[in-house]
Amino acid sequence: MPKFRKHIFICQNQRPADHHRGSCDPTGKGELQQVFKKKLAEHCIRGDQVRANKSGCLEQCEHGPTVVVYPDEVWYGGVHAEDVDEIIESHIVGGHPVERLRIADECLNAERCPHKPRKSS
Ligand code: FES
Numbered sequence: 001m002p003k004f005r006k007h008i009f010i011c012q013n014q015r016p017a018d019h020h021r022g023s024c025d026p027t028g029k030g031e032l033q034q035v036f037k038k039k040l041a042e043h044c045i046r047g048d049q050v051r052a053n054k055s056g057c058l059e060q061c062e063h064g065p066t067v068v069v070y071p072d073e074v075w076y077g078g079v080h081a082e083d084v085d086e087i088i089e090s091h092i093v094g095g096h097p098v099e100r101l102r103i104a105d106e107c108l109n110a111e112r113c114p115h116k117p118r119k120s121s
């Protein structure tokens with residue numbers, strides 16, 4: 001068996017609609033993970049090389065929907081289905097993280113940041 005090259009963890013935490021921290025998967029259907037899996041397959045990236053794993057809360061809720069890629073330790077926020085192609089092509093295939101989607105270092109695990117509590121949009 002080849003070693004996994006990367007794990008993509010996709011938060012699927014669902015909270016009530018009025019929760020102040022919001023939730024990364026408001027429908028609870030795991031649609032974003034399904035898109036990652038589908039797009040990886042379309043790019044002929046096998047599941048024994050790169051895994052798109054569902055995850056519980058990654059504690060970056062205010063920046064969600066949250067995705068983290070390991071071993072790169074690259075955190076993405078505000079990820080939607082239409083961003084997945086770019087993440088796969090630029091980062092997973094090309095090795096260049098998608099800067100516009102990265103959670104800023106000063107936000108990551110910060111007690112306070114401009115996004116807490118999550119602003120309603
Ligand atoms: S709900 Fe997704 S990071 Fe917390």
Ligand SMILES: [Zn+2]
Nearest residue numbers: 107113114115
């Ligand atoms: Zn922030």
